[in-house]
Amino acid sequence: MVLTASRYRTATGAGVIAALILVLVFGSPVYVDWANDNADPDTAGGWFLRLLAWPAWRFDADDSVQDVLAADLKAILLIVFTAVFLALSTNAQLGRARGTFSQLMAGWSSYIFAGAVAGLLTAFIRSDASLLGAFQAAGSGAIYGLFVGWIVGIATLGHYRGSTP
Numbered sequence: 001m002v003l004t005a006s007r008y009r010t011a012t013g014a015g016v017i018a019a020l021i022l023v024l025v026f027g028s029p030v031y032v033d034w035a036n037d038n039a040d041p042d043t044a045g046g047w048f049l050r051l052l053a054w055p056a057w058r059f060d061a062d063d064s065v066q067d068v069l070a071a072d073l074k075a076i077l078l079i080v081f082t083a084v085f086l087a088l089s090t091n092a093q094l095g096r097a098r099g100t101f102s103q104l105m106a107g108w109s110s111y112i113f114a115g116a117v118a119g120l121l122t123a124f125i126r127s128d129a130s131l132l133g134a135f136q137a138a139g140s141g142a143i144y145g146l147f148v149g150w151i152v153g154i155a156t157l158g159h160y161r162g163s164t165p
Helices: 011-026 029-038 044-051 065-089 101-123 131-156
Strands: none
Touching: 011 065, 011 101, 011 131, 029 044, 044 131, 065 101, 065 131, 101 131
8 A cells, every 4th residue: 555645644754843843943042032031940940941942043143153053053953863863763664553652762762862963063163162062062962852852752653654565
């Protein structure tokens, strides 16, 4: 049986849409400014609200071109790497069952890896680039993916996983 894209949404597509919404909404300058001004980092809720702003993208003339480029590229690469890791982890080898725990974990772990790799790669573009800074950026991206990636994992639940064998 041939499945059409109009009839079934893939797990990869659903996860990428969730990642795109997370980056566009919570990485926006408006949300980042709000979170920095209003969320108390000494509480769990405030910490989480600030963490949501990790893939912050911006077009700010006050920052160096390298830092703005690194921030914007980090947000873009987070989405791209989410698509890549989801495509690799939700293909036909996982089976065609819908709504399984493995599908949730594939989406969640893809977002963790995407955050870590995006943070690592873009740290070398920043004006104050260092190997330690790159490791710290990868760790921050992995922490972001760990605490926010469940949203991407839930988005992938119940969707078609790829081509039929």
